[in-house]
Amino acid sequence: MELAINVSDLHFSWNKNSSFSLSIADWQVSRGQKVFLYGPSGSGKSTLLNLLSGVITGYTGQLKVLDQNLQAISGAKRDRFRAQHIGMIFQQFNLLPYLNGLQNIQLAQHFASGSVPASQAFFEQICTNLQLSKPLLNQAAGTMSVGQQQRIAVARALINQPELIIADEPTSALDSELRDQFIQLLLSTASASTVIFVSHDKSLAEHFDVQYDLAALQKANKS
Numbered sequence: 001m002e003l004a005i006n007v008s009d010l011h012f013s014w015n016k017n018s019s020f021s022l023s024i025a026d027w028q029v030s031r032g033q034k035v036f037l038y039g040p041s042g043s044g045k046s047t048l049l050n051l052l053s054g055v056i057t058g059y060t061g062q063l064k065v066l067d068q069n070l071q072a073i074s075g076a077k078r079d080r081f082r083a084q085h086i087g088m089i090f091q092q093f094n095l096l097p098y099l100n101g102l103q104n105i106q107l108a109q110h111f112a113s114g115s116v117p118a119s120q121a122f123f124e125q126i127c128t129n130l131q132l133s134k135p136l137l138n139q140a141a142g143t144m145s146v147g148q149q150q151r152i153a154v155a156r157a158l159i160n161q162p163e164l165i166i167a168d169e170p171t172s173a174l175d176s177e178l179r180d181q182f183i184q185l186l187l188s189t190a191s192a193s194t195v196i197f198v199s200h201d202k203s204l205a206e207h208f209d210v211q212y213d214l215a216a217l218q219k220a221n222k223s
C-alpha cells in the first residue's frame with residue numbers, strides 16, 4: 001500500500017510554556033484516500049494541517065508526506081515542494097481581491113514553476129466541473145460571492161494536479177445544501193488525489209472514505 005501520509009511518534013508543542021501539544025503515535029493515510037478529520041475548536045486540526053504541509057516544523061518523531069521528510073529539507077525546498085505537490089484550500093480562500101479569477105488560478109501555476117504545466121484540456125475540464133464561466137474568470141475576486149470565490153479557490157488548489165489536497169474548514173460560510181454540493185464537486189474533481197478535509201461539522205463525514213476524530217486519534221495513541 002502506497003502511503004500519502006505516514007506518522008509515527010509525532011510530537012509537537014508551539015513552545016515550552018504552551019499548554020497545548022499534539023501527539024500522534026501512529027497514523028497512515030493511503031494514496032488516493034479521501035479523509036475527513038474533525039475535532040472541537042482548539043483540538044489541533046489546523047496545527048496538524050500546518051505540519052502536514054510543512055508550514056511549521058520543529059516536531060519530534062517521524063512525519064512523511066508523499067514520502068518526503070519535510071523537516072529534513074530547507075525552507076525554500078519545502079515551499080517549492082508544497083507549491084508543486086500540495087493543493088491547499090482555506091476557510092478564507094486567500095484569493096487576491098484585485099486579481100481576476102483566472103489570474104488567481106494562474107498564481108498557483110506561477111509558484112509551482114518547474115512542474116509540468118496543466119494542459120488546456122485539464123484547465124477546461126476543471127472550469128466545466130466547477131462551473132467557472134469566462135465572465136467569472138474575468139471578474140475581480142474581491143467582487144465575487146462567497147460560493148464563486150470558493151470555486152476559484154478549488155480550481156487554484158487543483159490546477160497543478162497535486163497528489164495531496166488539504167482543505168481547512170472550506171465550507172463554513174455555506175448553507176448545508178451548498179456544503180454537500182461543494183464537497184461532491186471537490187471530491188469528483190480531485191478524484192485522483194489524496195484529500196484531507198477538516199471540519200467541525202461531523203455530518204459531512206459521509207462523503208469521505210474514512211473519518212478521524214483528532215482528539216480520539218491522540219488519546220488512542222496514548223493508551
Ligand SMILES: Nc1ncnc2c1ncn2[C@@H]1O[C@H](COP(=O)(O)OP(=O)(O)OP(=O)(O)O)[C@@H](O)[C@H]1O
Binds near residue numbers: 015020040041042046
Ligand atoms: N501560532 C501559535 N502559537 C502558539 N499557539 C498556537 C498557535 N496557533 C495555534 N496555537 C494553539 O494551538 C492549539 C490548537 O490550535 P488549532 O488552531 O490547531 O486548533 P483547531 O482544532 O484548528 O481549532 P479551530 O477549530 O478553532 O480552528 C490552541 O490551543 C491554540 O491556541
